[in-house]
Amino acid sequence: xxxxxxxxxxxxxxxxxxxxxxxxxxxxxxxxxxxxxxxxxxxxxxxxxxxxxxxxxxxxxxxxxxxxxxxxxxxxxxxxxxxxxxxxxxxxxxxxxxxxxxxxxxxxxxxxxxxxxxxxxxxxxxxxxxxxxxxxxxxxxxxxxxxxxxxxxxxxxxxxxxxxxxxxxxxxxxxxxxxxxxxxxxxxxxxxxxxxxxxxxxxxxxxxxxxxxxxxxxxxxxxxxxxxxxxxxxxxxxxxxxxxxxxxxxxxxxxxxxxxxxxxxxxxxxxxxxxxxxxxxxxxxxxxxxxxxxxxxxxxxxxxxxxxxxxxxxxxxxxxxxxxxxxxxxxxxxxxxxxxxxxxxxxxxxxxxxxxxxxxxxxxxxxxxxxxxxxxxxxxxxxxxxxxxxxxxxxxxxxxxxxxxxxxxxxxxxxxxxxxxxxxxxxxxxxxxxxxxxxxxxxxxxxxxxxxxxxxxxxxxxxxxxxxxxxxxxxxxxxxx
Ligand code: FAD
Ligand code: NAI
Numbered sequence: 001x002x003x004x005x006x007x008x009x010x011x012x013x014x015x016x017x018x019x020x021x022x023x024x025x026x027x028x029x030x031x032x033x034x035x036x037x038x039x040x041x042x043x044x045x046x047x048x049x050x051x052x053x054x055x056x057x058x059x060x061x062x063x064x065x066x067x068x069x070x071x072x073x074x075x076x077x078x079x080x081x082x083x084x085x086x087x088x089x090x091x092x093x094x095x096x097x098x099x100x101x102x103x104x105x106x107x108x109x110x111x112x113x114x115x116x117x118x119x120x121x122x123x124x125x126x127x128x129x130x131x132x133x134x135x136x137x138x139x140x141x142x143x144x145x146x147x148x149x150x151x152x153x154x155x156x157x158x159x160x161x162x163x164x165x166x167x168x169x170x171x172x173x174x175x176x177x178x179x180x181x182x183x184x185x186x187x188x189x190x191x192x193x194x195x196x197x198x199x200x201x202x203x204x205x206x207x208x209x210x211x212x213x214x215x216x217x218x219x220x221x222x223x224x225x226x227x228x229x230x231x232x233x234x235x236x237x238x239x240x241x242x243x244x245x246x247x248x249x250x251x252x253x254x255x256x257x258x259x260x261x262x263x264x265x266x267x268x269x270x271x272x273x274x275x276x277x278x279x280x281x282x283x284x285x286x287x288x289x290x291x292x293x294x295x296x297x298x299x300x301x302x303x304x305x306x307x308x309x310x311x312x313x314x315x316x317x318x319x320x321x322x323x324x325x326x327x328x329x330x331x332x333x334x335x336x337x338x339x340x341x342x343x344x345x346x347x348x349x350x351x352x353x354x355x356x357x358x359x360x361x362x363x364x365x366x367x368x369x370x371x372x373x374x375x376x377x378x379x380x381x382x383x384x385x386x387x388x389x390x391x392x393x394x395x396x397x398x399x400x401x402x403x404x405x406x407x408x409x410x411x412x413x414x415x416x417x418x419x420x421x422x423x424x425x426x427x428x429x430x431x432x433x434x435x436x437x438x439x440x441x442x443x444x445x446x447x448x449x450x451x452x453x454x455x456x457x458x459x460x461x462x463x464x465x466x467x468x469x470x471x472x473x474x475x476x477x478x479x480x481x
Contacts, residue, residue, distance in 0.1 A: 009035045011347060012134050012150035014126040014292070016040070017051020018058075019324025019336030020156030021110050026344035027154075028117040035148060036119055037126040039139045042107075043100075047123035049110040050103075051158050052325075053333040056178035059106055061201050063099035064181060065365050068208035072367075080404065090209055092185055099181070122146065128153060128293040131317055152319045152347050155307060156340065157292060159285035159325035167193060167254035167281055173261050174254055177202060180280045186210045191263055191276035193254075195222065195245050197364050198282035200238065204366050207242045214274060216249040216265050218283075225362070227376045227411060227425035234370050234427050237407060241367075254279055287326040311354065313343050321347075335360050361439050363432040368408045371431035373439050374423030377413055386416035390448065390471030392464045394428050396478045399459035405429035410468040412438075412448060419447035419472075430461050437465055448472035 013024040016038035024036040040055060042048040048055055074088055114121055124136040124145045134153065136145045161176040163169065169176060177198045186209045192199045195217035207213040222235040222245065239245055252264040252271065261279040265272055289305045300308040300316045307322040309315055315322050321343045324336030338355045345353035364370040380387045391411040394400040408428035414421050424438035441451055451469035456462050467476045474481040 007147075008149045009033050009151070011035070011152045011154060011344075012037065012126075012148060013154045013156055014038075014128075014134065015051060015156035015158055015324070015326075016049040016110065016121070017156060017158045017324060017336065018053045018333040019158070019340045020051065020154065021049060021114070021340075022337040023154050023156060023323060023340030023344050024119045025113060025117045026341050027347065028119045030344055030348040032152075032344075032347065034119050035122060035150075036114065037122045037124060037134065037136055039123065039125045041139070042104075048104075048107045049114070049121070050107040051156075054103060054107050054110070056181060058333050060099045060103050060181045061177075061198075061205070062365060063102045064095065064205045065201060065367075067095045067098065068205045069367055072208040077404065090186070092183070092209070096182065096184070127291065128155075128297060128299075128320070131297060131320070152321070154340070154343055155289075155292065155315070155320065155322040155326060156324045156336065157288040157326050159287050159331055161281065162284045162286050164193065164251060164281055164283060166251050167263075167279060169281065170256050172278075173256045173259075174279045174281065177280065177282055180206075180278075180282075183278065187277035188212065189214070189274075189276045191216065191261065191274060191279040192282055193251055193279065194218075194282040194284070195247070196282060196284065199280070200243070200364055200366050202280060202282065203243050204238075204241070212244070213242065214244040214276070215246060216251060216263075217245065217247050218250055220248045222247060223364070223370070225376075226370060226372055227423075228378060230370065230372075230409070230411060230425050230427045233408065234366070234368075237368065237427075238366060285325065285331055289326055312346050313339050329357055330360055330362065332360065332362070356443070359439055359442055361435045363435060365432065368405070368428045369431035370427050371435035372423065372425040373435055374421070374442055375413060376423060376425070380413060380422060385422070387422065388414050388416050388419075388448070388472050390414070390468045390473070390476070392467040392471055392476060392479060394461070394464055396467070397459070397461065397464050399461055399463065400429070402459065403429065403461075405461075410434070410464045412451070412465075412468045412472055414448040414472045419449055421446055421448055421451070424465075428461065428464070434461060434465060437462060 010032035011027045011034045013020045013036040024034050027034040040048050125139045126134050129135045135147045180202045190206050190211040190213045192215045195215040199215050203213045223231045249265050249267045254263045261276045263274045287305045309327045313321045313323050323339035325331040342353045361373045393409045395406040400406050411425045413423040448469045456466045470476045
């Protein structure tokens with residue numbers, strides 16, 4: 001790794017995940033002498049940039065989702081297209097190797113971007129020891145590598161999986177999401193605690209490859225942040241695919257006996273026992289702020305270790321910023337990256353830069369995908385906002401039929417007085433791509449009518465967005481209004 005040469009920096013960024021590396025690049029683009037420090041080590045023991053997202057999060061999970069989806073299509077859908085195969089097999093080792101290659105290409109790409117933009121990098125664990133001083137040590141030996149001075153510090157140290165006392169991590173059996181991306185063979189029975197984003201995505205991967213997957217979820221509602229109607233449709237669809245989603249289920253204990261994980265959980269009907277080959281713990285993540293600074297520096301955190309920041313991501317010390325998973329808001333890569341850009345611009349004096357937290361898009365990459373932005377109908381109702389709602393089923397879309405992707409629908413919620421779009425909720429193939437249209441529309445403060453008056457290419461999945469917008473005013477063409 002290129003050694004950082006200079007001891008005095010305009011900006012020191014701690015963490016090279018999607019929040020930190022984006023912040024570092026924009027700082028360097030704005031002319032600041034920028035150092036980015038990161039401690040991540042890959043399988044081979046080498047430093048790897050990109051944080052959770054690139055190494056054990058967004059990217060490897062999407063690589064495996066893609067491979068497992070193709071396998072699923074080959075197994076059950078190709079026949080309908082008239083494609084016959086005499087045999088079909090899975091090579092998990094090759095699947096994991098492809099995933100690793102996707103990851104290393106992208107993490108190496110960040111190193112290239114750092115070089116191209118003049119960001120210096122340093123491998124090691126950073127600690128803020130004074131308001132302008134960061135000490136970097138070896139992650140394993142704790143030996144001090146270097147001390148640097150900084151005019152501005154950006155903390156982007158991310159998050160780590162939350163552990164469960166009743167089911168402590170135990171190599172090969174009770175595992176976290178990173179280990180669930182590395183299983184070298186398909187488990188016959190896979191238990192997952194938590195039916196959130198990770199549980200549903202990794203559950204989909206292994207279920208498509210042949211595992212019997214059971215998800216134990218403590219909450220009574222499925223995906224409580226999403227639109228009720230779409231979350232019900234999504235739950236039914238995922239259950240039909242083979243994901244056994246048990247809501248209202250509280251984990252009592254998990255023990256490893258005779259190479260199996262024995263689980264006891266409780267729901268409304270009392271206690272139940274399950275036996276799994278592996279159990280994945282996916283019950284959320286906690287901010288990485290421990291041992292990063294002493295109390296004497298006055299950087300405030302809350303009881304969940306979240307670093308407290310204002311709208312501009314300034315901590316209680318104005319020249320020390322914090323962004324990404326380590327601060328409030330959804331733990332999403334794109335949210336952290338946007339905060340990184342905002343902070344860089346603000347350091348440069350461009351005070352207009354801000355993040356619109358009402359317009360963060362959410363996507364869960366099951367198949368079909370679940371995507372949304374803005375308010376749900378219930379939120380509008382609770383806030384006393386009168387709405388007009390339009391929706392369109394993909395079963396009525398020509399492109400969806402041609403693609404054999406007729407499941408799901410688009411729902412658009414518009415303010416009844418102003419017609420401004422307040423929320424868009426989609427359950428469909430390619431929902432992750434479709435939702436971007438909604439974000440853009442809402443960013444531009446568009447009305448449902450603006451969207452209805454826009455021309456969309458035929459035949460596309462996007463036409464369903466158009467039809468849903470038309471349906472807000474009872475003018476959809478391809479369904480009965
Ligand atoms: P991180 O990516 O966690 O990066 C923090 C970096 O800081 C790490 O490299 C860490 O090693 C380093 N670090 C920490 N402490 C120190 C220290 N003291 N000194 C030096 N370095 C330090 N989000 C999405 O938006 N879309 C998805 O599809 C998605 N899929 C996911 C799938 C999985 C399985 C998981 C686990 C997460 C997923 N996420 C997804 C969430 C996403 O990964 C995080 O929101 C994102 O990585 C947060 O970015 P960050 O830069 O804040 O932190
Ligand atoms: P999550 O918050 O999405 O889901 C955790 C689930 O576990 C919740 O439904 C919660 O009710 C449940 N839970 C908590 N304690 C429990 C217990 N004791 N027993 C049973 N269930 C319990 O967190 P997850 O899935 O771990 O993901 C972590 C973060 O990573 C999320 O904030 C998410 O935003 C991000 N992520 C994003 C993805 C995406 O954008 N596609 C994909 C994967 C992760």
